[in-house]
Every structure is written in C-alpha cells, then in structure tokens.
Amino acid sequence: MASLRxxxxxxxxxxDALHAADCGADALGFVFHPASPRCVxxxxxxxxxxxxxxxxxxxxxxxxxxxxxxxTVAQDCGLDVIQLHGDESPADCGALIATHRRxxxxxxxRDAGSVQALAAYPATTILLDAWVAGTYGGTGQRCDWQxxxxxxxxxxxxxxxxxxxxxxxxxVQQVAPYGVDVSSGVERAPGRKxxxxxxxxxxxxxxxME
Numbered sequence: 001m002a003s004l005r006x007x008x009x010x011x012x013x014x015x016d017a018l019h020a021a022d023c024g025a026d027a028l029g030f031v032f033h034p035a036s037p038r039c040v041x042x043x044x045x046x047x048x049x050x051x052x053x054x055x056x057x058x059x060x061x062x063x064x065x066x067x068x069x070x071x072t073v074a075q076d077c078g079l080d081v082i083q084l085h086g087d088e089s090p091a092d093c094g095a096l097i098a099t100h101r102r103x104x105x106x107x108x109x110r111d112a113g114s115v116q117a118l119a120a121y122p123a124t125t126i127l128l129d130a131w132v133a134g135t136y137g138g139t140g141q142r143c144d145w146q147x148x149x150x151x152x153x154x155x156x157x158x159x160x161x162x163x164x165x166x167x168x169x170x171x172v173q174q175v176a177p178y179g180v181d182v183s184s185g186v187e188r189a190p191g192r193k194x195x196x197x198x199x200x201x202x203x204x205x206x207x208x209m210e
Contacts, residue, residue, distance in 0.1 A: 004172060005179030006205050007059065007158065008186065008198060010038035014048050016193040023202045027057040029083065029181070032065070032073060037190035038183065046077045059104070061085050067095045074101060083127065090120045097122055104158060109143045118155065126151065127181060130161035142167075149175045165200035169207055180205055 008020040009029030017028055030045040031038045040048075049058050060079040062070050064086035074082055082096055085106040096103050106127040107118060118126060128148045130141035142162030151157055152175050159177040164185030172180065186201050188194040 004177075004205060005158070006202055007057075007179060007181040008183075008193070008201075009059070009061065009160075009181055010036075010183035010187070010191060011048065011193075012038055012040055012044070012191040014051055016198075017048050017052060019195050020193065020198050020202075021053055021056045023199045024206070025056070025198075025202060026179070027059050027081070028052070029059045029061055029183070030077070030079070031061045033061065033063040033085070035063075042073045042077050045079075049078050057081060059083050064088065067092055070096065071099060071101070085127075085129075090122060093124055094122050097124060106160070109147055118151070125156045125158060125178065127158040127160055145171060145174050148177070152177050163201075165197055165204050168201055168205045172205060 005026045006024070007027040007029055008025045010031055011017045011020070011028045020028060030040055032042070033039055045060070052058070057080045058078065059081040060074055060077060061083045062085065070082055073079070081102045081104060083104040083106060084093065088105070093103055093105055103124045104127050105121055105124055106129055108129050128143050128151065130143040148157065148159055156178045157175070158179040158181050159171055159175050160181035162185065163171055163180055163182045168180060182201055186193055186197040
C-alpha cells in the first residue's frame with residue numbers, strides 16, 4: 001500500500017496547527033466558509049501558515065466562491081492546495097487548475113448519480129464526504145465506504161466524513177484511499193482540536209503502513 005496522506009482540517013489557531021504537524025500530519029486545512037464554526041479569515045490563516053514548519057501542505061476550503069476570489073485568497077495566504085467543497089462546476093475546477101494550483105474537489109455521496117457526476121470533472125483529486133441535506137460537510141457523518149472503495153480503485157481519493165481515531169484504521173483498510181481527512185472527529189469543541197485525539201488519529205491511520 002502506498003504511503004497514506006493525512007489531513008487535519010478546520011484549523012483555527014497556531015497551537016492546534018503546530019501540534020498536528022508535530023504529530024505527523026501531512027496537510028492542514030483552513031475553512032473559508034462563513035457558515036462553518038471553523039471559519040477563519042484570510043488574515044488569520046496567513047498568520048498561522050507563516051509560522052508552520054516546512055513540508056506541511058496547506059489547504060484552503062471554499063464553498064461556492066468566485067474563481068477570482070479563490071485565487072486571491074490562495075495567493076494572499078500562501079495556500080498550496082484549493083479544496084472546492086460546494087457545487088462548483090467542472091469548468092471552475094479547470095479554471096483553477098489552469099493557474100497551476102492543485103485542486104481537490106469534494107463530492108458528497110448520496111446515490112449512484114453522485115458517482116456518475118465525477119466523470120465530468122478534470123483529472124483532480126476527489127474528496128468523498130457524506131451527503132447531509134442543507135450542509136456542505138463538517139457533519140461527522142460517514143459516507144458509504146463500499147462506494148468510496150469502488151471510486152478509489154479508479155480515482156485518487158481522499159476519504160472524509162465521520163472519521164475518528166477509533167474507525168480510521170478500518171476505513172483505510174476497507175477503502176484504500178490516497179488520503180484521509182478529519183475535522184470534527186478530533187475536536188474538543190467546534191474549531192478546537194483535542195491534542196490526544198489528533199495524535200491517536202494519526203497514529204492509528206498509519207498503523208497499516210508499518
């Protein structure tokens with residue numbers, strides 16, 4: 001099995017960011033969606049990112065924002081990757097990829113149609129999350145791992161939705177994703193991470209790799 005990538009999302013303060021990096025997180029996620037309790041401003045994210053150690057990938061999560069706005073925030077914050085977590089079109093993805101930004105497109109798995117819609121998107125990494133009416137993620141609900149495994153055999157997949165220290169090992173074994181993404185599953189309160197849960201999540205996720 002190839003090396004697993006681990007992303008801790010919903011970072012809102014430098015303390016949580018540095019702890020996750022020290023525990024071995026490959027990537028840290030910053031949410032720019034105002035409806036999320038984990039939302040940060042571009043200025044807040046830029047300050048945290050500037051203080052991170054080298055080799056930590058930074059990801060900005062956007063929901064239904066104009067391409068120009070995303071480009072501006074990404075440049076101002078020094079983001080390495082753009083994550084589109086709304087109803088963005090394949091054309092939006094293509095426009096961002098054309099500017100030499102790495103793009104992750106989140107898909108909320110609801111039914112077979114969710115899977116079929118993936119075919120229209122450019123060759124970018126797909127993040128699979130649970131479908132919950134009226135939300136764009138961060139619900140703590142699991143997506144269908146059987147469907148996710150089938151997609152992971154064809155596309156580069158990051159598995160999200162309902163992951164936590166106690167189930168991430170099983171998720172990795174069953175789905176064999178390129179990466180895993182966790183936010184609420186390692187929190188002590190919305191937007192603040194629990195250091196022990198972060199450490200346990202990363203340790204358990206990597207157990208199969210040893």
